[in-house]
Amino acid sequence: MLDVKMVREQPDRVRERLASRGAGDEARLDDVLALDEERRAALAEVESLKAERNRSSKEIGALMAQKKLEEAETRKQQVREIGARIAALDATLDGIETRRHDLLSRLPNLPHASVPPGRTADDNPVVREWGTKAEFAFDPLPHTELCQRLRLVDFERGTKLSGSGFLLYTGWGARLERALIQFLLDLHTREHGYTEVSPPFIIGRDCMFGVGQFPKFEDQAYAVREGEDNGSLGKLYLLPTAEAPVANIHRDEILAEADLPIRYAAYSPCFRAEAGAAGVGTRGMIRVHQFDKVELIKIVRPEEGYDELEKLVANAERVLQLLGLHYRAVLLCTGDMGFASAKTYDLEVWAPGQGQYLEVSSCSNCEDFQARRMALRYKNSEGRNVLPHILNGSGTALARLFVALIETHQQADGSIRIPEPLQPFLGTDVIRP
RNA sequence: GGAGAGAUGGCUGAGUGGUUUAAAGCGCACGCCUGGAAAGCGUGAGUGGGCUUAUACCCCACCGGGAGUUCGAAUCUCCCUCUCUCCGCCA
Incomplete structure (x- = not known):
């Protein structure tokens, strides 16, 4: 606000x-x-x-x-x-x-002065690239093919259980998903200084309002009904991102300046109705109704907001570097930014089987926009109550990371080579048919 | 799910219709005292909004949330939420 x-x-x-x-x-x-x-x-x-x-x-x-x-x-x-x-x-x-x-x-946040003007994603400047597009001596397969051959994801049965856009991970696929979650949490908590939190996955309206999801994007959320017909429909929602509960942890509080900066890392599944997006890029695991994500949240003094944003992006980039995935960082232009954000970097990872970059992280400084909505303040050294900057970043989203990982590290014999930092979490260095 | 008790400032806790502009204690900040500290004494201190150059003064609202009764509500009435105790059920 x-x-x-x-x-x-x-x-x-x-x-x-x-x-x-x-x-x-x-x-x-x-x-x-x-x-x-x-x-x-x-x-x-x-x-x-x-x-x-x-x-x-x-x-x-x-x-x-x-x-x-x-x-x-x-x-x-x-x-x-x-x-x-x-x-x-x-x-x-x-x-x-x-x-x-x-x-x-319903008014969005104001773009920061350093945000480039533009209308669409085509106007987002690439600010950084890491690695190069993987070269193959054979035709790299798309993840859908790899998943079927290696029995990592059962798309048909996922659809049978919950409809299109829901995934059933199986065998090494399920294990890889779990290993990635643990790898990400350990990385951010041990090496990047975040405190792990595990929030509720069903959250109240206030959380959704606080981060700017509501009232404008109410149709994007899954509402939960408690029991048969007790009229509670609409009071609780499946979280679209852990940002919603985690950023609200200190809602309606006055923190001490010494409490800052606060850094939280949280795993959660994310549920998105994706209303209006049906049929657009819905093949495979690229756009689904439920995916896993490790989210990073920071609550910082306003004067540190933008330094902390750069560090946040670096923390997310580290994930892709350790997994040996080629990516680029883009700075979102004024026309492409999310509702609550004042400045956003996206990380796009290369998926050879798709021949395209996939957005796996979005790191934003929302400045005091969310803090005002949720009445989160801290008392500064002069005794005044100040609205902190709240930052959020994916560190990172999983279904697409999974795609980039298996497509990048696929080998001629149909196996998937596991990057060394991930091996202890998965318990193998290769996934074979 | 059933029964009971409760929700007041940073904390404890008084207040059941009108000098309550919310007592008192603890804790906190500053000052005095002291060689320094403790004790003691004094002063101050909540949140949001309005007015304003002002984080000065003044005004409005806020005693879990909402609605009501009244000239006037922390106090009376109704609804809701949450907490605690006991019982039942349960991973």
């Missing part, structure tokens, strides 16, 4: 930054400003009436103590009228505040 005071004081800058996203959000800015103005006018009026009522009620108490009952009755009648006006104004004010909050909560 944007700071209303900032919107009020720098409307032109806010308008320009919103416009740079190219989603037309700046069109709603005038409504926000008008509602804000209305709110403050109504607030001034109702507050002065309340002050008057408070004074009068106190006087009535004094009159009654002095047994001046008739005078007290007269005053009561007067205050009753004030009360009626307050009730009416409060109702008006409530409507204004609801509309203002709703509008404001």
Whole structure:
């Protein structure tokens, strides 16, 4: 959520930054400003009436103590009228505040000044490349073929169980998935200084609102029904990313400055309805309704936000380097960024069997956008409450990493060579048919 | 799932309709005292919003959340959530 005071004081800058996203959000800015103005006018009026009522009620108490009952009755009648006006104004004010909050909560974050202008993913500059595209003396197979030959994933039966977009990992495939999760968690906790947390996979609305998933992207979430028909549908949701619960761990708290920076690493499955994306790139494991991910979350002082973002990206890149996977880092342009983010790097790993790069990590600094939504603050050395920057990054998403891994390290005999750092976790150096 | 008890500031805990602008204690910060400390004494200290150059003053709201009664609600009524104890069920 944007700071209303900032919107009020720098409307032109806010308008320009919103416009740079190219989603037309700046069109709603005038409504926000008008509602804000209305709110403050109504607030001034109702507050002065309340002050008057408070004074009068106190006087009535004094009159009654002095047994001046008739005078007290007269005053009561007067205050009753004030009360009626307050009730009416409060109702008006409530409507204004609801509309203002709703509008404001649907406005995306402002892109940081260092974010390149652009409209689509084609405008994202590549900021870094590591390794080179794997060369093969044979025709590399796509992961779907590899999975079937090595019995790593049973696509048909996954679909039988839960519909398209759900995977049944089998044998070495299931074991590889588990090994990757453990490899990632150990890497980030032992070498990168993150504290491991394991959050609930079913979460409340407040978590979804806090990170900016709700109210705008409600149709993307799976809602959970508790029991048969007790009306609880919609209160709880399957998490779309561990970012949602983990970033909210300290919601509605005032941390000490010494608590920062906070760094969490969390494994979770991620559930995404992908409404409207049916039939687009749905083959195999590239786009699915459920995938595993290790997510990294940081809560830091604003002055350290962007240094921490660079470190976060480096932590995610380390994963791909250790697994010997060629990748590139791109900086998302203004038009391609997510709702809550002020600046985002994506890591795209090369998948030889696909002949394309796959997004396996997205690392963002959301600045204070989420902290404001969830009322997360820390007390600084001057005793003021400050909104920290909240960062999130995939470290990394698994189904696609799995794809890049087996496609990159496939060998002529149909086996998969396992990169050395992963071998202790999997218990083998090669997966054979 | 059933029965009971409870939710007040950083913590403990008083307050059951009006000087409560929420007592008191502990803890905290600063000052005095001291060679230094402890003790003692004094002062201060919550969150959000409005006004404002202001993190000054003043005003509004906040005693788990929401609705209601009243001139006036921490206090009375209703609903919800959560915590604790006991019972049942259960990986």
